[in-house]
Amino acid sequence: MEVKKPAVAGTLESSDAQVMIEPGDGKIDLSLQSSVMNQYGRQIKATILETLARLEVTSAKLTVVDKGALDCTLKARVECAVFRSCDASDANIPWGGAVR
Amino acid sequence: MADTLSTISPRETRAQRQVDALLEREGIRRDAHIDYTCGIFDDDWRLIATGSCYKNTIRCLAVSGEHQGEGLLNRVVSHLTQVQFERGNSHVFLYTKPKSARFFGDLGFSEIARVEGRVVFMENRRGGFAAYLRALERAPQDGCAAVVMNANPFTLGHRRLVETAAARHPFVHLFLLSEEAGPIPFAVRRRLVQEGIAGLDNVLLHDSGPYIISSATFPSYFLKGEDDAIRAHAALDIAVFAQIAAALGITTRFVGDEPTSRVTALYNEVMARDLPAHGVDCIIIPRLAVNGRTVSASTVRQAIHDGAPDSVADMLPESTRRYFASAEAKPVVRAIRAMDDPKHY
Incomplete structure (x- = not known):
């Protein structure tokens, strides 16, 4: 999927994460801030990158502010931000396909 | 918990009064x-938190004292960030009191500049x-001069200012306000500056972007404000500029003196006071006069507005x-003629 415009998903509330995505310059540029960085930073980063890979996003600038979100929440927020950024949210979301 | 987050329209006078009261209680x-x-209301529809936007x-x-620590x-901020993205602004700026700045650091904002004891300016990346x-x-050497202009439109006065700076310094960084703020489009202003400074080889032209006299750093340049607010905005703008100066090896900023525009005069006053503290000299150059009249872009706009562009021909470079x-300028001229007040306040 191609990121066409800036989009945001999620909130800054506890147990959530705010994912901001913008068109990139050919690579994934991730800026991550987390309240549990020391404990889970690596896992959060892996989850975000995996989700992007599954959605076939290869070029994007991401800013994630994590407030202790579970993996499933992170995945959902990243997916939602990507779909919003390519106007997929009013077309067909690939339930059972890339989203599983 | 049944707190409700709700938009507060300017017409909701009761809620707006609550916003005023809450801000005042929290010293903002x-x-x-x-x-x-927007605001968050408790069960009894009392306002317990609020926040606002202006452009980007x-x-x-503010959060009510007895509700602090509840994540309000x-x-x-989540809500206002979404509002900004809906407006198409992914680059968002924020002002806060210095003692609150660390909370916003936790919300993904980082500091750009601060005016000690008054305000911290932050961005969401x-x-x-x-x-x-x-x-x-960058210029190949330090000891540069800087000029910031709106060039609305470029006059011989602007040319004189840049020439003066270029004669005294090895290089001049010329920042052109890139915000669209009047009938003359930025692309045209930029082209007229480029043509106007032709022959001055030691001038580097930059777009000012969001960090110099933009509606983020200096809203009162674009909208009427009280003197106090103008001074506060100017101090912040200059604190940001000081960092740009440090990065580019700028030692001197040249400005034209300002006999007519109140906001620019106040800005210059704050600049003359604050810049030297940041290690940058501020040199105010008297305005160029031709045929006994002071050259000013607002006079030029007024003349175009009045349908007498020839009366200011001696203030303008050929370009x-x-x-x-x-023919290209026809719609722009029409827009200037339709303005109520072509001069800046």
């Missing part, structure tokens, strides 16, 4: 420039300002004169 002055406000900025944030600020500084074209006589 309500900004005159606001185009969106977030401001006037996070909800307000890490290293955004650093990246802007890195992207600015600007040619543009206003061209």
Whole structure:
């Protein structure tokens, strides 16, 4: 999927994460801030990158502010931000396909 | 918990009064420039948190003292960030009191500049300002001069200012306000500056971007404000500029003196006071006069407005004169003629 415009998903509330995505310059540029960085930073980063890979996003600038979100929440927020950024949210979301 | 986050329209006088009261209790002055406000209300519909937007900025944030530590600020900032993205602004700026700045650090904002004891200016991306500084074209040596102009439109007065700076310094960084703020489009202003400074080989032209006299740093340049607010905005703008100066080896800023525009005069006053403290000299050059009249872009706009462009022909370089006589300029001239007040306040 191609990121066409800036989009945001999620909130800054506890147990959530705010994912901001913008068109990139050919690579994934991730800026991550987390309240549990020391404990889970690596896992959060892996989850975000995996989700992007599954959605076939290869070029994007991401800013994630994590407030202790579970993996499933992170995945959902990243997916939602990507779909919003390519106007997929009013077309067909690939339930059972890339989203599983 | 049944707190409700809700938009507060300017017409909801009762809620707006609650916003005023909450801001006052938390020691925050309500900004005159606001185009969106939201609040969180408790069960009895009392306002317990609020925040506002103006263009691409977030401001006037407050949480009621007895509800601090409940994560209300996070909800307000999340909501306002979504509002900004809906407006198409992914680069968001925020003002806060110095003692609150660390809370916003936890919400993904990083500091750009501060005016000690008054305000901290932040943005929602890490290293955004650093990246802007890195992207600015550097001169081969330090000891440069800087000029900031709107050039609305470019006159012989602007030319004189740049020439003076270029004669005294090895290089001049010329920042052109890139915000669209009047009938003359930025692309045209930029082209007229380029043509106007032709022959001055030691001038580097930059777009000012969001960090110099933009509606984020200096809203009262674009909208009427009280003197106090203008001074506060100017101090912040200059604190940001001081960092740009440090990055580019700028030692002196040249400005034209300002006999007519109140806001620019106040800005110059604050600049003359604050810049030397940041290690940058501020040199105020008297305005150029031709045939006994002071050259000013607002006089030029007034003349175009009055349908008498020839009366200011002696204030303009050939390139600007040619543009206003061209077919391309017709819609712009029409827009200037339709303005109520072509002069800046």
